Amino acid sequence: MTIKAVLFDFSGTLFRLEHDPSWLADLTDHRGETFDVEARAELMRRMTAPVTLSVDLDDEHLHAWHHRDLDPALHRTVYLEVLRQSGIPHRQQAESLYGRLVDPASWTPYPDTAEVLRRVSGAGLAVGVLSNIAFDIRPAFAALGLDRHVDDFVLSYEVGAIKPDPAVFRLALDRLGVAPGNALMVGDSEEADGGARALGCAFALVEPSPTAKRTDGLLTALREHSVL
Template identity: 30%
Template structure:
């Protein structure tokens, strides 16, 4: 093995935890009780709308607006007609989200092990290039990563085989010499294997973490 490629959200970076904390603070700030049902609806909308963004049906800002158009009625709030007003509303959530960014406790140790093994380290993520790089900087992991490939800059998203091939090219290794680790079985494991990489599934519900997969 010459390189290891990590997924970012819910692998190195605790997106679900960060987003839930942010959502509860934001909704409470609007004077509304952030119930578990409200939180579940937010994540359901996020997944549905973000998939449309990855299919290039929406811009990154457009998917944020689409989320609010679906979510504000859940809160009993009127949806602003102007896009600029929607952007202002979303910024309230985004401020809380950025302030909640955190790495999983085993993320830095895993990157240190990979570096100690002499491996090149990459991140392959479906997302906005600027935001994904900002996450790595904010959670203190950017210095360990040699290559960050985000779907926005790649022009393709996981599970497109080109995504895995491109990150390997950027790392200067053949797919057969690279290990992919991520929390999504389809995107980070099955599709990576189909592209010629070794891949291991991170399932934190089993009590295992990143260090168990290296």
């Protein structure tokens, strides 16, 4: 297989929403008490878990959960409910925390993200970012000057399809002008990103570890597939 294009997931692959203590410092529960370290860590996990539902939802919010990456309004609705059930009863606090989640400036690139995008693009390969997401992530790349190394962004809320639906992978490949057998999908979810294999793409799994711990995961994945 000759790789002519690399598709990258966003969250947990190229960037990660890291725990900034200042975001949670003033949060209080229904008793007016601040959250301890473990509770804060759990809040961050619930905000960033890609597929795991950690609270019980009624039918309305369950619908929003399953369609959250197709509609920004549904995304906001269900995450505010998740935060409410996670012990943040004050709407203003929940909205402030949610605002961090959907702010591209809040996301931290992995240490090897810039190098990988530059090298893959510089080698003449097509580069795509394919994400199940409900907000525009392009500013995160533009702020670091990395947008020039990405040929196309395929974001679920813009195209009306989410991974692992084969249609969204096919759309990304069509935009890049590359056949599935000549593409590599890199992502942190076996379930969602691994769906690219149904079309005949190669797939590389990376762990969505904190950025300080996963310093060369992308480089390693691409080397294992002889891309770099």
